Amino acid sequence: MSVYDITVFLVSHGPEHDGKTDLSTQTFPSDRMQILPVKEDDPLHPRKNTVLALGEARGRYTLILDQGDSFSRDFIQALFTEAQKEKSVMVMPSQTCIHVKRPREQFSLEGKDELHVSLTEIPAVFPTCLNGLLIQTSSLLQAAENCLEEAEPEKQILVSLLDSRPEFFYLGSQDFEYFFPREHDYEYCLSCLSRDWYFTPLTGFLLPLLKEQKPSLYVQCLSLYMLNTRILANLNNRNKNLISRREAAGYAELFSDVLERIDTRLILDRSCQSLTWDLPIQLMEVRLKKRDFSYYPSLSCQEDTIELSCDGVPFGTLKNIQARINLIDYRKGCLEIDGGFQDYFSSREAEIYAEFDGKTYAPVYNQRYSMTKCFGVTFYRLKTFHMSIPVPDSSRERILRFCFCTGEKTYLMDFAFPSHTSRFCKDLTYAYWRFGPYLSYWKKDGIHIQRSRKLMVLYKELRLWKQMWQLKDGMFRDQLPLKVLNFLLRPWFSRRKIWFFFDKIYKGGDSSEYLYRYSRQFRDGIHKYYLLDPSCPDYSRLQKEGLHPVRRGSLKHRLLFLNADMVIASNSTVFAFNDYTFQRSLPIRGDVHFGVSCVQHGMSVQKIAVAQNRLRDNTKLYFCASKYEIANLSKPVYDYEGYNALKLTGVPRYDGLKNQAQKILLLSPTWRMNSVLPVTKNEGVARDYNPNFKETNYYKIYNGLINDPLLLNAAKKYGYRIQYVLHPIISPQAEDFTKNEFVEIIPSTGDMSYEKIFREAALMVTDFSGVQFDFAYMRKPVVYLHHRDIPQHYEEGTFYYDTMGFGEICHTSEELVQVLCQYMERDCQMREKYKRRADDFFTFSDHKNCERIYKEMIQYQQKEV
Structure with a gap:
């Protein structure tokens, strides 16, 4: 018999997972509400004890809440009122995860405040867990009795409920922010x-x-x-x-x-x-x-489009097969176009070609990286191509089009501009790109090319400014002053040669800084600038040395980025590092003209085509330290073949690596995707703290290692200190680690110096981090921990750890500690077989890497820029 109107199960998931939910402020009368606390102790099975406790409910309706859930004061009253009015077995509010930086309601039903949902047709919304649902208690208990399997008890209950009565009420006017993340989070x-x-x-x-x-x-x-x-x-x-x-x-x-x-x-x-x-x-x-x-889906020709279907069910149309332009360059009188299109049709049924100035051009297909992977396995890739299209001298306006031909009919294809280097965009229809003597812009019928005239350029620019002011809810307005100023200063900048250097921006001291320091001594007519965030200690360090770095976010920073001839970076995604999202770069795509020189943060010997393929940043020069890097990057998936971009020179920061070993063991593993939060700002800003980090095996293993009694006793016996250098992406978690007197935990932020740490350490422990090569370059011992309980994320390219690694490979913490004790006992000397491997890997060990790189860049500047 029901004693209350509502039973609320208030679930606690433990101190590390709980917020606080206060029900005393609810407008629903407290004397009509039964509140039952439940303790869940297994985050992988977050409703196990709650389901077992359902029999204690004495209310007509039951509501399961987690500590930390957030909702309005009238939330419970609103759900109860709706349940009474609609006589619903279940009422579901709008639901959003409270942790997500860019929150979005799970089913994107904003604006639909009330919705009677029938599950006899494909629903716009459906429940995936019990949290936040107001459910009729008698129906809930009956459904719970049918749970026979231990797996997924919540979903079993929901299936039993909704199979017997396939309808519920969705109350979108009530926003429910849940605290405990769900499967789709x-x-x-x-x-x-x-x-x-x-x-x-x-x-x-x-x-x-x-x-x-x-x-x-x-x-x-x-x-x-x-x-x-x-x-x-x-x-x-x-x-x-x-x-x-x-x-x-x-x-x-x-x-x-x-x-x-x-x-x-x-x-x-x-x-x-x-x-x-x-x-x-x-x-x-x-x-x-x-x-x-x-x-492949079936293809059928219609009057003005094609239709794609699977078993008679519509899949898409020609609008879903676009000419995706990733990069257009103008070299030696030709448009050099790199792009791709969706692989939704068989090449036996249709073909694609370009049409310009009365001629047709077939795409030259390649194997450039364009893959979509799941569980590390490719299940889809774009059809990627390159085209070289001559632009004969002419005063006529001409149009570049892409055509889709089925044999029966030929259709004009739509364009897509998915990259910062696409030159064009659709949102700003007056955007344009100038190359050689021409002005080009996109319209619905293709890319128009005509002679560049001052009045036309001015007209386009003025109309573009107006669009930036009017469009997209004013999202481009803050860029308008920069856009105007850059247009006015363009003649002045066009007479200056500019090299723009940066590393992480929130941290200096990497390869770009080394090359910047070296190159600025030469009077070569090139203006060189190094970018840093003014809040980082490296900014003050460089100022004291008289190097005057450019302040991140300053007007000077913005203008230099738009007018640089070369960007020299140690990390990929140069636009993201400079605060340009895909949308934010739309107004400036026709302005930037730089190519990228990659001077590397780590060695490029693994499978990293997703980050280091040629089109990722429009990379023109890629400087390598090993023949094995050249072999890896020469594979078709990187798309450097034929571009003379790969240079065997060494990398800049190795010029500062000189052995000054002290009795220090250095622990420096790389990061893992499942140990950190995703990027929420941009790559040039440190990541946010991950509250779940201490639940990961990564944390448990490395925290256990730096507190291992056998290791600490051996360090004390042989007089060694231990330094644990956190990867920059792991650094926000520094306070999570348990400290002791023998181990110094060093975040890769602030005034720490990689060079100093690497020079002074006697031995390095790592997993797959590129810093192993810094150590091996100095012929100092490296030991690898490829722990069997930490998922391996390294994909071998041309570097194989078992035959090419610079030290022993351990698979457990116990094995590693034994090896480290042996090394400390013999004064941490690198074994001869590992020295031979290092000699084979590195082409140069003369600390003249910057000199070789600078010469290559000068040659490129003189020939290509």
């Missing part, structure tokens, strides 16, 4: 870090449910949601490395078993946000359903 959800989460819910809950009977529409929605959350958590560089590439094929079979029981209409539906994915993922799921990765 891949940045914060701890379940994503558990291997069990990828298997048991599918094999122990989902597949038995799907095989039992013809699945309801809700079960299909929930199934697709569960698959998509696992894809989302491991898409491209989010890969948690919990499923190896060898296991991926078997895991894909598990997905196929689920998908073959899901209607293709649902897979391709775009009305529900939690089921709406971009087309490559939808195509992958159709292919998995069919168990055929050679499958």
Whole structure:
């Protein structure tokens, strides 16, 4: 018998996962509300004890809340009123994760305040967990009795509830910000870090449910949601490395078993946000359903478009197959175009070509990196190409078009400009690009090219300024003063040669600073500038040395970036480092003309085409220290072949590496994607603190290592100190580590000096970090910890640790400690076989790397700029 109107289960997930939720401020009468506290102690199974406690509910309705959930004062009253009015078994509010930096309601239903949801047709919204739902207690308890399996008890209850009565009420006017992350919150959800989460819910809950009977529409929605959350958590560089590439094929079979029981209409539906994915993922799921990765959608010609379909279900149209222009350059009278288009059709059914000045040009296809990966395995790639299109001298206006030809009909293709170096954009229709004697701009019928005349340039510029003021809710207005000033100063800047250097920006001391220092001594007519954030200690250091770095965010910084001839960077994504998001770069794409010289932060010997392919930054020169780097970067996926970009010179910062070893053991591992929060500002700013970091194996293993009694006793016996240098991306977690008197924990921020630390340490422990090469360059011993409990994220390219590594490889902390004790006992001397490997790897050891690089850059400046 019901004693209360509502029972609230207030769930605590432990001190490291809890906020505070105060129910005393609710307008709902407290005497009609039963509040039952529940303690959950397993973050990987966050509702286990709550489900067991459901029988204690004495209210007509039940509401499960987590400590830290946030909602309005009338939240409970509003849900209860709606449940009474609609006689609903379940009421669901609008739901958003409280941790997300750019919050978005899970189903993107803003504006739909009230919605009666029927699960007999594809729903716009559906529940994925019990948290935040107001549910009729009698129905909830009956559903809970049907939970026979331990796997996914929440989802079992929801399935039982909604299969018997497939409807509920969505109250979008009530915003519910949940504290405990859910499966689709891949940045914060701890379940994503558990291997069990990828298997048991599918094999122990989902597949038995799907095989039992013809699945309801809700079960299909929930199934697709569960698959998509696992894809989302491991898409491209989010890969948690919990499923190896060898296991991926078997895991894909598990997905196929689920998908073959899901209607293709649902897979391709775009009305529900939690089921709406971009087309490559939808195509992958159709292919998995069919168990055929050679499958393409059917193509049919219409009057003004083509239509693509899968089993009669619409997949897309010609608008979804665009000529994607990543880079256009003008060299020796030709437009050099790098691009791609979506691989949604068989090359046997259609072809694509360019048309300009009465001639047609076929794309030269290549293997440049354009892959979409899941669990580290490529499941989709764009068809990438290069075109060289002559621009004969003419006063006529001409149009560059791309055409899609099926044999039956030919259609004009739409353009897309997905890169900072695309030159054009669609949002600002008066944007333009000047090259040689020409002015070019995009219109719907193609890219127009005509003679550049001062009045036309002025007209375009003035109209562009007006658009920047008017469009996109004023998002470009703050760039308008810079745009105007740059236009006025363009004649002055055009007479100056500018090299623009930077490293992390929030930290100096890397290869760009070394090359900047070396090159500025020469009177070569080139103006050289080094960029730093004024808040970092390196800024004051350089000022004291009279080097006057450029202040990040200053007007000088912005103008130099727009007018540089060469950008010299030790890290990729130069636009992001300079505060340009994809959207923010739209007004300046026709202004920038620099190429990038990569002077490297680490060695390029692993598979890193996603970050270091030629088009990532429009890289013109890439300076390497080893023949093995050249071999790796020469592979087609990097697309440097034929561009004379790869130079075997050494890297700048190695000029400062001179052995001054003291009794110091250096621990310097790289970071892991699943140990840090994603970028929320830009790459030139330190990342945010991750509250879940201490739950990761990465933390537990390295924190245990720096506090290992055997290691600390050996260090004391032999007179060694230990320095643990945190990777810059891990540095926000410095306070999480347990300190002791023998270990100094050093974040890679502030006034720390890599060069000083590397010179003075006697031995380095690392995993896959590029700093191993700094140590090996000085012929000092390196020991690797490839711990079996930390997922490996390194993909071998041309450097193989077992035959080319510079030291022993350990797979447990115990094994590592034993090796370190042996090294300390013999004064940390590098073994001869590892010295021979270092001699083979490095082409130069003469500390003249900057000299060689500077000569190459001067030659490039004279020939190409």
